[in-house]
Amino acid sequence: xxxxxxxxxxxxxxxxxxxxxxxxxxxxxxxxxxxxxxxxxxxxxxxxxxxxxxxxxxxxxxxxxxxxxxxxxxxxxxxxxxxxxxxxxxxxxxxxxxxxxxxxxxxxxxxxxxxxxxxxxxxxxxxxxxxxxxxxxxxxxxxxxxxxxxxxxxxxxxxxxxxxxxxxxxxxxxxxxxxxxxxxxxxxxxxxxxxxxxxxxxxxxxxxxxxxxxxxxxxxxxxxx
Amino acid sequence: xxxxxxxxxxxxxxxxxxxxxxxxxxxxxxxxxxxxxxxxxxxxxxxxxxxxxxxxxxxxxxxxxxxxxxxxxxxxxxxxxxxxxxxxxxxxxxxxxxxxxxxxxxxxxxxxxxxxxxxxxxxxxxxxxxxxxxxxxxxxxxxxxxxxxxxxxxxxxxxxxxxxxxxxxxxxxxxxxxxxxxxxxxxxxxxxxxxxxxxxxxxxxxxxxxxxxxxxxxxxxxxxx
Amino acid sequence: xxxxxxxxxxxxxxxxxxxxxxxxxxxxxxxxxxxxxxxxxxxxxxxxxxxxxxxxxxxxxxxxxxxxxxxxxxxxxxxxxxxxxxxxxxxxxxxxxxxxxxxxxxxxxxxxxxxxxxxxxxxxxxxxxxxxxxxxxxxxxxxxxxxxxxxxxxxxxxxxxxxxxxxxxxxxxxxxxxxxxxxxxxxxxxxxxxxxxxxxxxxxxxxxxxxxxxxxxxxxxxxxxxxxxx
Amino acid sequence: xxxxxxxxxxxxxxxxxxxxxxxxxxxxxxxxxxxxxxxxxxxxxxxxxxxxxxxxxxxxxxxxxxxxxxxxxxxxxxxxxxxxxxxxxxxxxxxxxxxxxxxxxxxxxxxxxxxxxxxxxxxxxxxxxxxxxxxxxxxxxxxxxxxxxxxxxxxxxxxxxxxxxxxxxxxxxxxxxxxxxxxxxxxxxxxxxxxxxxxxxxxxxxxxxxxxxxxxxxxxxxxxxxxxxx
Numbered sequence: 001x002x003x004x005x006x007x008x009x010x011x012x013x014x015x016x017x018x019x020x021x022x023x024x025x026x027x028x029x030x031x032x033x034x035x036x037x038x039x040x041x042x043x044x045x046x047x048x049x050x051x052x053x054x055x056x057x058x059x060x061x062x063x064x065x066x067x068x069x070x071x072x073x074x075x076x077x078x079x080x081x082x083x084x085x086x087x088x089x090x091x092x093x094x095x096x097x098x099x100x101x102x103x104x105x106x107x108x109x110x111x112x113x114x115x116x117x118x119x120x121x122x123x124x125x126x127x128x129x130x131x132x133x134x135x136x137x138x139x140x141x142x143x144x145x146x147x148x149x150x151x152x153x154x155x156x157x158x159x160x161x162x163x164x165x166x167x168x169x170x171x172x173x174x175x176x177x178x179x180x181x182x183x184x185x186x187x188x189x190x191x192x193x194x195x196x197x198x199x200x201x202x203x204x205x206x207x208x209x210x211x212x213x214x215x216x217x218x219x220x221x222x223x224x225x
Numbered sequence: 226x227x228x229x230x231x232x233x234x235x236x237x238x239x240x241x242x243x244x245x246x247x248x249x250x251x252x253x254x255x256x257x258x259x260x261x262x263x264x265x266x267x268x269x270x271x272x273x274x275x276x277x278x279x280x281x282x283x284x285x286x287x288x289x290x291x292x293x294x295x296x297x298x299x300x301x302x303x304x305x306x307x308x309x310x311x312x313x314x315x316x317x318x319x320x321x322x323x324x325x326x327x328x329x330x331x332x333x334x335x336x337x338x339x340x341x342x343x344x345x346x347x348x349x350x351x352x353x354x355x356x357x358x359x360x361x362x363x364x365x366x367x368x369x370x371x372x373x374x375x376x377x378x379x380x381x382x383x384x385x386x387x388x389x390x391x392x393x394x395x396x397x398x399x400x401x402x403x404x405x406x407x408x409x410x411x412x413x414x415x416x417x418x419x420x421x422x423x424x425x426x427x428x429x430x431x432x433x434x435x436x437x438x439x440x441x442x443x444x445x446x447x448x449x450x
Numbered sequence: 451x452x453x454x455x456x457x458x459x460x461x462x463x464x465x466x467x468x469x470x471x472x473x474x475x476x477x478x479x480x481x482x483x484x485x486x487x488x489x490x491x492x493x494x495x496x497x498x499x500x501x502x503x504x505x506x507x508x509x510x511x512x513x514x515x516x517x518x519x520x521x522x523x524x525x526x527x528x529x530x531x532x533x534x535x536x537x538x539x540x541x542x543x544x545x546x547x548x549x550x551x552x553x554x555x556x557x558x559x560x561x562x563x564x565x566x567x568x569x570x571x572x573x574x575x576x577x578x579x580x581x582x583x584x585x586x587x588x589x590x591x592x593x594x595x596x597x598x599x600x601x602x603x604x605x606x607x608x609x610x611x612x613x614x615x616x617x618x619x620x621x622x623x624x625x626x627x628x629x630x631x632x633x634x635x636x637x638x639x640x641x642x643x644x645x646x647x648x649x650x651x652x653x654x655x656x657x658x659x660x661x662x663x664x665x666x667x668x669x670x671x672x673x674x675x676x677x678x679x680x
Numbered sequence: 681x682x683x684x685x686x687x688x689x690x691x692x693x694x695x696x697x698x699x700x701x702x703x704x705x706x707x708x709x710x711x712x713x714x715x716x717x718x719x720x721x722x723x724x725x726x727x728x729x730x731x732x733x734x735x736x737x738x739x740x741x742x743x744x745x746x747x748x749x750x751x752x753x754x755x756x757x758x759x760x761x762x763x764x765x766x767x768x769x770x771x772x773x774x775x776x777x778x779x780x781x782x783x784x785x786x787x788x789x790x791x792x793x794x795x796x797x798x799x800x801x802x803x804x805x806x807x808x809x810x811x812x813x814x815x816x817x818x819x820x821x822x823x824x825x826x827x828x829x830x831x832x833x834x835x836x837x838x839x840x841x842x843x844x845x846x847x848x849x850x851x852x853x854x855x856x857x858x859x860x861x862x863x864x865x866x867x868x869x870x871x872x873x874x875x876x877x878x879x880x881x882x883x884x885x886x887x888x889x890x891x892x893x894x895x896x897x898x899x900x901x902x903x904x905x906x907x908x909x910x
Contacts (some may be wrong), residue, residue: 002702002724027501027538028524029517053538080579091577101501104542104585108342111539115773116819117333118362118369123588124546127619129570130580137343139373144343148364165726165735165762169429172535173502174518179537183777191440191589199761204394204658205430206764207537209734211726211779213706227472227494252731252768254747276769305809317808325808328730329815336769340543341589348818349776352849354800355810368849370889390496390505390532390797396734397765399748404767408547424531431534432767434504436474436496436549 003164005195006215009039012189015018016045016154018074023051023110023181024062025157031174033158036220037061040070040156047072051110051152053103053177055079055087066090075150077103105147107180113149114183114212121146155185158219159208162192163199166213167206175207182212188201191219228229229391229441230420231365237414238443241270241379244297248276248335248406249287250382256399258383258416260299260444262286265295265381265449272297276377278328278402280304280312291315300375309415327355330372334404338374339408339437345371380410384433387417388424391438392431400432416444455628455651463488465554465596465626469495473551476500476586479523482554482596498550498580502541505533522582542582545589553590555583557597557622558614559607562664563640564622566595567614580617582625587618599627599661606662608632610641629653633669645669685858685881693718695784695826695856701726706730706816709753712784712826721856726762728780730812732771735763752812759822772812775819783820785813787827788844789837792894793870794852796825797844810847817848827856829891836892838862840871857881863899875899 006012013036016022022040026032041064048071055074056063063086065071074096076117078086090096101109102124112120123146125131135146157178168190170178182188190208195218231237238261239245247265251257266289273296280299281288288311290296299321304312315321326334327349337345346369350356360371382403384393393415395403407413415438458481466488476498477483486508489495497506501523506521509526515526535631536544544550559567569583570576573612577601585650597607625632629650645667646655655668686694688711696718699705706728707713716738719725727736729751736751737758745756766774774780777795789797799813800806817823827837838855855862861878875897876885 002726030501030520030524031518048784048856051544078579078581080577088577094577098577100580102540102580102584103582104546104589107538107542108340108546111773112345114777115333116348116776116778118344118348118364118367120337121343122546123341123343124584126588127616128584129583129615130579139343142343163762167762167764170535172429172516172518172529172891173499173520175535175537176502177538180539183779201762201764202430203733203735203759203763203765204397204432205427207429209764209766209774210762211728211734211774227496237851255731255754256748256752303809303811305807317805323807325810327810327814328768328812329776329819332768333776334774336543339547339549340539341546342546349775349814351818353814353846354808355814388532392532392534395765397746397748397759398729398750400765400767401732402768405769407548408543421876426531426532426534428503428505428529428535433533434534434536434544436498436504436544 004166004210004213004216005164006130009035009191009217009219010042012036012215012217013039013043014220016040018045019047020153021049021051021186023152023155025176025178025181026149027048027173028054028057029178031158031176031178032061033156034061036156036189036191041065041068044070046070049073049075051075053077053106054081055084057081057083059131061084063087066096071096073097073099075101076105077098077101080169084088100130107177109147109150110177110180110184113151114180119146119148121145150184152185153187155188156183157181157188157190159190159192161194161196162190162216163196163201165174165198166210166216167201168192168208168213169201169205179208182208188212188215189215189217192215193219228389229435229438230389231440231442234260234416234442234444235267237261237440241265241268243270244272245270245378246274248377248380248410250401250403250406252278252398252401253282256383256403257286258381258450259286261381261414261416262290266290266293269295271295274298274300274374276300278302278331279306280309282306282308284311288312291321296321298322298324300324300326302326302435312389325355331421332402334372334375335369335405336411338376339405342374344371344373346370375409377410378412378428380406382406382413382415384415384417386419386421386426387415387441388421388426390423391435391441392426393417393433393438394426394430395432404433407433412439413437414440414442416442418444419431453651460629461596461626465594468594469552471495474498474504474549476545476550476553476590477592478553478555478586480556480618482556485554498544500541500545500585502536502538503529503533505530542585545585547589548589550590552592552594553586554594554596555586557595557607559609559612560595560622560625561608561612561640562644564620564634564636565612566593566617568620569617570615572615583617587621592623593621595622595625597625597627599629608662608664611665630658641665642667683881691826691856691858693732695824698824699782701725704728704734704779704823706775706780706783708783708785708816710786712786713753715784728774730771730775730815732766732768733759733763735760751829772815775815778819778821780820781839782822782824783816784824784826785816787825787837789839790825790852790855791842791870792840792874794850794864794866795842796823796847796852797842799847800845802845813847817851822853823851825855827855838892838894840894848871860888869897872897
């Protein structure tokens with residue numbers, strides 16, 4: 001019998017090595033796998049490259065991971081926020097490297113990695129500072145920039161329900177990066193609010209098929225944040 | 226009040242001009258919008274470029290459209306089938322041009338058009354006859370071929386249920402090309418089995434958001450096939 | 451013609467009046483978000499939020515607040531009947547693929563050829579952050595900019611050539627300011643592609659030509675400043 | 681070692697034995713489809729069909745037949761608990777992105793470096809048709825080929841270099857035939873990358889070397905011919 005259910009978040013992240021590239025789902029708090037992030041902090045792997053839309057808020061979750069000194073590089077679209085003081089300070093102190101990617105290019109690069117695309121031309125960013133040093137091309141009279149797929153060693157995502165095959169459904173706008181990050185990582189770990197029996201998720205409505213999910217962990221109790 | 230519901234299939238296809246590029250959903254019979262195809266035959270636009278996975282089966286639907294002499298070119302992955310005699314004869318007589326595209330590249334080219342991608346590198350077809358004359362590139366030690374987006378003037382698709390905003394859900398493997406063709410055409414026309422009140426489709430389960438759909442027509446009665 | 455420059459509320463009302471029924475619209479973070487307050491509830495406009503939703507409803511209050519249902523500004527919102535959720539690649543494909551009718555954005559500067567600057571001041575030491583700004587700029591069929599026409603220092607933000615870092619080239623189609631509405635025809639030569647279609651609060655085409663240094667076309671009597679869906 | 685060459689049924693059984701529990705597998709049209717008949721029902725193998733489904737069940741019969749639920753060969757099938765449906769771009773992204781553990785395909789020829797020919801005979805006047813063959817060849821982590829070792833004319837279909845048009849380069853990892861199982865190590869030099877891991881029906885490594893003209897490695901006593909998931 002196939003079962004991807006793992007007992008607890010600490011076991012789920014225990015093999016993430018130093019220097020890994022880790023995608024973390026979420027847009028703001030919605031879809032952020034806070035309990036997996038807390039487990040990653042406890043686990044203590046260092047020199048991580050983190051892919052997330054933002055660079056942490058307040059003093060919890062991703063911000064706390066950065067504060068703990070485990071993050072060598074952030075790949076994101078919008079690091080600077082009203083409460084991104086942890087990242088701001090780490091960045092200005094030169095402790096964290098930053099790669100800023102337009103949000104849609106970030107999403108498309110993640111999707112490309114999951115779909116085996118070697119690279120693509122996007123109009124977003126053409127003629128801007130963020131295209132400097134990148135290949136560009138005029139196609140049918142329009143300017144495009146070449147972007148490469150963005151792969152990860154691990155993806156930590158949050159979903160709503162899962163079955164033991166790892167099929168996932170999400171909740172509202174908490175879906176955001178989860179489905180594409182699940183496709184782009186060698187190992188995808190999903191924290192979910194509920195595990196249901198196999199066959200209970202309607203096959204028409206499964207958003208992430210279990211083929212993209214390696215481990216499912218029921219996020220019980222309260223996260224640090 | 227926004228309503229994309231059109232009274233009948235003939236009205237739905239009435240403005241398709243000669244020479245148009247028309248995507249037609251379906252994989253075999255599943256998802257084939259037979260009643261819209263029949264309306265297109267009655268409408269009589271000629272010199273069409275048709276995008277479909279196959280090139281018609283038997284003497285109905287797409288095969289009949291080809292037989293009627295309205296198709297100048299087929300873009301597909303698998304024209305040759307046990308019952309593709311209509312296409313076979315038209316092709317051998319030089320009446321229909323053929324562009325064969327590997328099935329996944331066909332899907333990805335359609336998706337790229339819908340997503341505003343100017344082109345992409347795919348490993349599929351690299352080193353084969355179907356890559357001849359195309360740009361190729363080695364990326365991280367692997368061979369890739371450059372493929373361009375595939376746009377259409379119209380897409381004719383079949384879905385299961387719709388609301389008046391054009392939100393669609395599909396049924397089982399009849400989903401196939403519908404969701405991506407809907408994104409790649411200037412005008413998308415969906416034949417559906419049922420129109421439900423706005424708000425009845427669960428927002429979590431909408432597969433094609435109405436932004437991609439211009440006309441919805443209830444396919445009542447029996448199609449010619 | 452109004453007798454005073456438009457307030458921010460009136461600007462939002464003015465933008466709302468140019469959004470037709472059935473339009474798929476993305477309202478940028480900040481001032482553009484307020485446009486939603488002035489959309490006629492009797493006409494259906496379908497709002498997109500780039501974090502993954504169409505059919506976004508008003509801001510959520512009290513018991514309606516659900517941390518899993520937020521807009522791009524991370525504010526709790528509601529969903530209308532007919533809404534749909536989708537993931538980030540689909541959402542930005544929707545934008546990049548040209549499916550949105552209108553995006554309403556703020557700006558630091560807009561050039562006479564429709565180039566937009568709204569993501570980065572270029573100030574030394576500032577941390578770059580772009581979010582979805584560049585995607586919205588290149589993606590929507592029409593890009594409306596909503597901004598005050600001058601900086602605090604009194605310089606025009608409608609300029610011949612951007613001095614701020616570019617967000618998107620040749621993308622802005624209409625600019626709503628407190629003193630005038632401008633249309634940009636990006637197919638015309640940059641310097642001659644800008645028309646004034648409406649004036650508020652005593653501004654004149656002549657005074658705006660002086661302020662902007664551009665040979666603005668006077669279209670105040672000829673242009674019906676409404677938007678039809680393509 | 682068997683005393684007779686394997687029948688087609690036995691070949692399907694032999695392939696099935698190399699598919700471990702939990703594997704995500706695509707069975708190509710034709711002979712490979714029959715492998716599903718020999719998967720142990722007690723072990724869960726998750727079948728993919730490229731027209732848009734994971735968790736495909738057995739062929740449908742009688743009242744189960746639903747024209748909206750078919751496999752890539754356009755045969756009516758069923759869905760298992762845990763199934764999911766998706767559109768064509770997602771389905772082929774799943775393949776191209778390397779998420780399938782195993783694809784089982786037929787072949788006209790396989791080269792010593794794992795090149796596959798199975799889509800086109802190259803015969804003059806034949807209408808080209810590729811379907812998903814090239815996507816399956818490049819996409820799966822392991823590509824199993826199931827074929828008779830020789831043509832009707834008695835020529836080996838395992839060759840040093842393809843004479844048929846290529847489907848995919850360096851993609852085949854294992855070949856199941858009626859007389860032997862071969863493993864291909866595409867990191868080795870082409871001529872020396874092919875091992876014989878099992879023999880059936882009296883074939884010997886020497887006889888196979890003669891038939892194929894390849895310096896086959898004898899791994900019949902050293903290789904455990906089972907597949908573990910990566």
